[in-house]
Amino acid sequence: MNTGLKITAFAAAVAATFGTAYGVGQGIDPVTAEKKPASEHGGHAGEGGKEEKPGEAAAGGGHAEAVPGGLQISERGYTLALETPRIDADKREELRFTVVRDGTGKDGTGEDGAGKNGRGKNVTAYEKEHGKELHLIVASQDLTTYRHLHPTRAADGTWSTPVELPEAGGYRVFADFKPAGAKEGLTLGADLAVAGTYEPRTLPKPAMRASVDGYEVSLKGELKPGKAADVTLNVEKNGRPVTDLQPYLGSYGHLVALRSGDLAYLHVHPTGSPGDGRTKPGPGVSFAATAPSGGAYRLFLDFKHEGEVRTAAFTVYAGGSHDAGGVETPESGDSGHAH
Incomplete structure (x- = not known):
């Protein structure tokens, strides 16, 4: 050791x-x-992927520039x-x-x-x-x-x-x-x-597909700095589209995005919901998300099928850059969900 x-x-x-x-x-x-410019904006997104205006910082009781969540x-x-x-x-x-x-x-x-x-x-x-x-x-x-x-x-x-x-x-x-x-x-x-004994690990490399417990999840679309963009995640099992996703927390998918470096938090939800007459239970789950800046992000999709919640994780880059300050290719990480 x-x-x-x-x-x-x-x-x-x-x-x-x-x-x-x-x-x-x-x-x-x-x-x-790393310190980020005060003018960068992120926030908490509500139903339908519509982003809410971030709140003002409360420190000192005065007005402050909005900053990304978390x-x-x-x-x-x-x-x-x-x-x-x-x-x-x-x-x-x-x-x-x-x-x-x-x-x-x-x-x-x-x-x-x-x-x-x-x-x-x-x-x-x-x-x-x-x-x-x-x-x-x-x-x-x-x-x-x-x-x-x-x-x-x-x-x-x-x-x-x-x-x-x-x-x-x-x-x-x-x-x-x-x-x-x-x-x-x-x-x-x-x-x-x-x-414990610390062993540094690097950010997982970008990929458009992720595997978890026998499921394959593919990603379509990309994040755009300071601008709303649509991303869709498609769920398959044994090579077949999953068309019977189960509602979880009021939707067919739950997406969290974290910015590499400072872990700025962006929480979004699908562009539809179960029972609205237009949203199908898979295989695709669509989101509208706005990245507060360019750079590397890690996306975590929670979805429920056959009574169990699973998490698929992706590394993506906002702004089209795949450099993100020298991020290296790593081993796969550990994602999980608890009730």
């Missing part, structure tokens, strides 16, 4: 732990992220407080967190968010979006490990879910939700350190 790598992983874990504690109440990027730990008067900033690799552990309504300023409901003594208080009321009060995404910084989780909320507003992550290193946790009464949903992100 390489001692240097063990020390590096331990140092990364310590840095992430203290970085998370220091960052509460502030908008911060991941430690390894890059900030605090936004519009809400903070993601990760109570489990460090776990061990390849071990099933409980991940706990709260969403706190900050003690100063006004939140999306126009109400004062202050708790006792001016401190924030846990959010305990949410509006369901796509069948859930909150969607939790966990992804490694190298985008080779992905988890889509649906945690359980306690009466005091504490969320928890079991998680098992196979590789040591830096991860990003994304909470996608809409507080009750808020004008729109938002996505907050926080750093998670996974301790």
Whole structure:
């Protein structure tokens, strides 16, 4: 076992732990992220793939340029407080967190968010979006490990879910939700350190097809920087089109896109829904998505068939460039889904 790598992983874990504690109440990027121009825009997309206007940053109570989802730990008067900033690799552990309504300023409901003594208080009321009060995404910084989780909320507003992550290193946790009464949903992100022997992995190479559990998923279309573009994913099994996809979270597919480097988050949904009279249950699931900038992205498609949810992953480039800062060809990564 390489001692240097063990020390590096331990140092990364310590840095992430203290970085998370220091960052509460502030908008911060991941430690390894490259700084992006403030003028770049991304956001949270609603039903039909129509993109919502990203919210204003809440830090300091003033107006700020919109930034892609998931890059900030605090936004519009809400903070993601990760109570489990460090776990061990390849071990099933409980991940706990709260969403706190900050003690100063006004939140999306126009109400004062202050708790006792001016401190924030846990959010305990949410509006369901796509069948859930909150969607939790966990992804490694190298985008080779992905988890889509649906945690359980306690009466005091504490969320928890079991998680098992196979590789040591830096991860990003994304909470996608809409507080009750808020004008729109938002996505907050926080750093998670996974301790163990760290082995760097490179971004999977671009490909128009992905295999998962005997299914073949093909990708048609491309992301375009700052512009809506249509992408379609077709599902096959044993060489035959799957025409009986099952509804999952109110649709036939669920797509998450993460930008390589800083893990800017783009959450989109299909251009149709089950029961609308025009959307077929496969083999194709179409989306409208807007990339906040050019560069490499990792797409994760969740789909349900024969009673089980599976995830197909792709690497794509927005803007037609396949260089993306020297990304190398890697081994296939680890994607998963939990209920």
